[in-house]
Amino acid sequence: LQLTVDEIDALTGPIVGRPKSATFRTADVVGIDTLVKVAKGVADNCPDDEAKEVFTIPAWLNKMVENNWLGDKTGQGFFKKTPPSQTKGGEKEIHVLNLSTLEYEPRKKPKFATLETAKPIEDLKTRIKTLCAGTDKAGEFYRRFHYNLFSYISHRIPEISDELYRVDDGMMAGFGWEIGAFESWDVLGLVKTVEAMKAAGHKVAPWVDEMIAVGATSFYKVENGKRLCYDVSSKTYKTMPGADAFIVMRNF
Secondary structure, three states: OOOOHHHHHHHOOHHHOOOOOOOHHHHHHHOHHHHHHHHHHHHHHOOOOOOHHHHOOOHHHHHHHHOOOOEHHHOEOOEEEEOHHHOOOOOOEEEEEEOOOOEEEEOOOOOOHHHHHHOOOOOHHHHHHHHHOOOOHHHHHHHHHHHHHHHHHHOOOOOOOOOHHHHHHHHHHHHOOOOOHHHHHHHHOHHHHHHHHHHOOOOOOHHHHHHHHOOOOOOEEEEOOEEEEEEOOOOEEEEOOOOOOOOOHHHO
C-alpha cells in the first residue's frame, strides 16, 4: 500500500482502540534493537510458524540498527527531534524517517476520508466497522490488517492457549488494546469475515470452519446476563471465568 510512518501511526492509534503511541512511536520508546531481537527470536524459535516470513527483518530496519538509530535512547529512530538551528522557524521540530530514502523530513498530517468519517463515532465497535468498510487506502489497510491478525490468532489456538479469551485478555493487558482480536472479529462478523478472508487469500485454522459448521456464529455471546465464550475442544459455549461473581449491566 506504500504508506508512510506517519500514516501508519495515524491508522493504528486511538482511532482503532490502540495506544496513542501507535506502531512506530512505540518502537522508538521500546528500542529498535529490542524490536529486531524479539522478531529474530520468534523466527529462530518458531520455525514451523505459518507466518514466519513476517518476522524477516527488512534491509532498512537492519540499516537503522547499524546506524545506531535505536529510538529514544539514541535520540533518533523513526522520529527525530530537530534542534531550532536546523529548522526554518527557529523552533524545535520532530522529523520523521522516510523509509524509502532513510532521510528525515518534516512530518505531514495524514489525510484519509475513512478516518474523517470515523472520528466523530464514539462507540469503538461501530468505529471499527466504519474503518474496515472504507473505500480508500485506509479502508484497504484496515481490511488487510484485520485479516492477517485474525488468520494468525486462529492458528495460535491451541498452540499458546486452549481458551481464545485468554488471547484477547493478553493482548489487551500487554499492549493496551481497548478491544481483543477475537472480539474485533465478532464486531466485523465471524462468518462474512471468514468468507472475505478466504477470497483475499487468507487461511483460517480448521477449528474456525468446524465452529461455523456446528452453527456457532460468534466467539462471544451473552445469555441470561452472562457472557459466554466459544470453547474449541467441546464445540460449545462456556461461561466466562468470574461471570458468576459479578453482575455486568451491559449484559442485560
